[in-house]
Amino acid sequence: MIALLLACVLTLRGGDGAWTPESLPxxxxxxxxxxRDIVLWVEPGLPPSKYNRYYMVLDTIVPANSVMNVTFDSEVDITLTLRSDEAKYSRVVLTDGDSFALRFDNEQEGLSFTVQGTTPGDTPYLTALSVNGVQLCDDPAVDYLRMYEADKGVLKKSEHPWKAVIRRSKTQCGRPKVNRTGAIENGLAQPGAWPWHTAVYISNSRAGFRYICGGTLISKYFVVTVAHCITVPFKGQKPAAEKVKVILGLHDMNGTESHSQTKKVEKLIVHEDFDKRRFYSDIALIKLSSAATLTSFVQPACVWRSGLESALTEPTVEVVPGWGIDNDNTMPGPLQQALLPIVSNDTCVRSNxxxxxxxxxxxxxCAGYHNNGTGVCNGDSGGGLVVYVPDRTESGSGKESGAWYVRGMASLSQTVPNGFICDPDQYSLFTDVAKFTDWIDAQMAE
Known part of the structure; x- marks a missing residue:
C-alpha cells in the first residue's frame, strides 16, 4: 500500500517545533x-494507541535536484524534517500518482521524518525507499519492530529544522488491487475481488483444523468476525489461541493457492456483552501472531462508522462473500458472493x-430478501457485508473510485422447519459494525 495519494495538504513550519527530541533515549x-543507511528510532514508554509511531532517519547524502520515493505497506501520516541553514531550505513537491515523493533542490546531509499509522495499533512498515531511482532498501524486513530492539541511543537536534506535515487525501483500505471484470452478480466471486475476506479454522477434536466461518481483515494484525463462531464449538467458551487459525487471500478451499497466507493466532477477543442465546453483541476480534503481507489478494477492508450514510449514492451496492452452503446444500470450493440489500427493521419483523x-x-x-432464494447460509457466518462508498470525484474527471467498508457481519439466519440448514427465503441478521467502532479501536490499540 502506498503512503500518500495525489491530493494532499502540505504546510511548512520552522523553529523549535521539530519532532527531534534533545535527550530522550x-x-x-x-x-x-x-x-545501515536507514534507521528507525522507536520511542519507549508510549501508550498502546501511539505504538504505531516511530522516527525514520536516512543517514546518507541526498544530492541536489534529487527525487526520493518512499512506500509503506499501510496508511501513514508523515511529519518531515528538513535540515537547512537560516537562509534557505529545500522545497518539497508532491508528485501526481499514488506514491509519496519528495524533490530536493538543495543537497541534504541526511533526512529524518516521523511516521505514524492511521489505524490504532497497526504499525506501518517500510517496503521501499529510493533516491533518483536507486533502491536503498531492496530487502525490507517484515515485522522488524516486533522481532527485536537494538541498542539505545540519543538523537541530535538539528539547528534549523523545517517541518512538512503531510496528510493523506483518502483512505487506502477497501480497495481491491485486482481489476474487476464485469458487473458484480450473485454467484462465483472473481479471485482477488474481496481480498479482505478470510477463512477461520478451529481445532476442537483430534481430527485437526476444520473451516468454521468467515471473517474480515481490517488491519495487518486484526480480523473481525462474529463471537459465536469461535465460542459455540467450544461449549460457549473462548478457546485457547492455538485452537484457531486464519487463512488470508484464499479463493478455492479445495485447491492449493500460492497467494494465500496461513496465520497463527496471538489473541482472541470476544465482546464482553456477547450473549450466545440471543446473539447479542455477536462480535469478536482475532489478533494474528504475525502481520499480514499485503498483496493483490490480501488487503484490509475499511471499518464502517456512523455518518458514512451521507456519502452513499443510489443504488447502494452491498455484497457478502462466503463459502456457505448453496441451494444444493453443499459447500462450494471457490468463494461465492451475494448482493444483499439492507432492509428496515419493520420490514424484517413483519416477515416473521x-x-x-x-x-x-x-x-x-436485517438484510437480504424474502422468498427470493438468495441469502447467507451455514458457513457464511462471520463474513462481512461490505458497502461501496464512492470517493468524491474530481470535477470533469469522469472517473469514479471508491472503497469498500465492512458494514456488518453475518450473524444469524432462520432455519428450514425441523432442520439445521438455513432457509434462503428469509432475511438474515448482521452484527452492526457501527455500534462497535469504539470497542474495535480500543482493542486494536492495546
Whole structure:
C-alpha cells in the first residue's frame, strides 16, 4: 500500500517545533536487512494507541535536484524534517500518482521524518525507499519492530529544522488491487475481488483444523468476525489461541493457492456483552501472531462508522462473500458472493414476528430478501457485508473510485422447519459494525 495519494495538504513550519527530541533515549531498529543507511528510532514508554509511531532517519547524502520515493505497506501520516541553514531550505513537491515523493533542490546531509499509522495499533512498515531511482532498501524486513530492539541511543537536534506535515487525501483500505471484470452478480466471486475476506479454522477434536466461518481483515494484525463462531464449538467458551487459525487471500478451499497466507493466532477477543442465546453483541476480534503481507489478494477492508450514510449514492451496492452452503446444500470450493440489500427493521419483523422480535436489537440489522432464494447460509457466518462508498470525484474527471467498508457481519439466519440448514427465503441478521467502532479501536490499540 502506498503512503500518500495525489491530493494532499502540505504546510511548512520552522523553529523549535521539530519532532527531534534533545535527550530522550530511543531504541534503534534497522528496517532493511542489507543496509545501515536507514534507521528507525522507536520511542519507549508510549501508550498502546501511539505504538504505531516511530522516527525514520536516512543517514546518507541526498544530492541536489534529487527525487526520493518512499512506500509503506499501510496508511501513514508523515511529519518531515528538513535540515537547512537560516537562509534557505529545500522545497518539497508532491508528485501526481499514488506514491509519496519528495524533490530536493538543495543537497541534504541526511533526512529524518516521523511516521505514524492511521489505524490504532497497526504499525506501518517500510517496503521501499529510493533516491533518483536507486533502491536503498531492496530487502525490507517484515515485522522488524516486533522481532527485536537494538541498542539505545540519543538523537541530535538539528539547528534549523523545517517541518512538512503531510496528510493523506483518502483512505487506502477497501480497495481491491485486482481489476474487476464485469458487473458484480450473485454467484462465483472473481479471485482477488474481496481480498479482505478470510477463512477461520478451529481445532476442537483430534481430527485437526476444520473451516468454521468467515471473517474480515481490517488491519495487518486484526480480523473481525462474529463471537459465536469461535465460542459455540467450544461449549460457549473462548478457546485457547492455538485452537484457531486464519487463512488470508484464499479463493478455492479445495485447491492449493500460492497467494494465500496461513496465520497463527496471538489473541482472541470476544465482546464482553456477547450473549450466545440471543446473539447479542455477536462480535469478536482475532489478533494474528504475525502481520499480514499485503498483496493483490490480501488487503484490509475499511471499518464502517456512523455518518458514512451521507456519502452513499443510489443504488447502494452491498455484497457478502462466503463459502456457505448453496441451494444444493453443499459447500462450494471457490468463494461465492451475494448482493444483499439492507432492509428496515419493520420490514424484517413483519416477515416473521415470532423470530425477529426476539433476536433483532439495537446492535444488529436485517438484510437480504424474502422468498427470493438468495441469502447467507451455514458457513457464511462471520463474513462481512461490505458497502461501496464512492470517493468524491474530481470535477470533469469522469472517473469514479471508491472503497469498500465492512458494514456488518453475518450473524444469524432462520432455519428450514425441523432442520439445521438455513432457509434462503428469509432475511438474515448482521452484527452492526457501527455500534462497535469504539470497542474495535480500543482493542486494536492495546
Amino acid at each position: 530511543l531504541s534503534t531498529v534497522y528496517p532493511c536487512r542489507h543496509s 414476528p415470532s423470530f425477529y422480535l426476539k433476536l433483532l436489537n439495537e446492535k444488529n440489522f
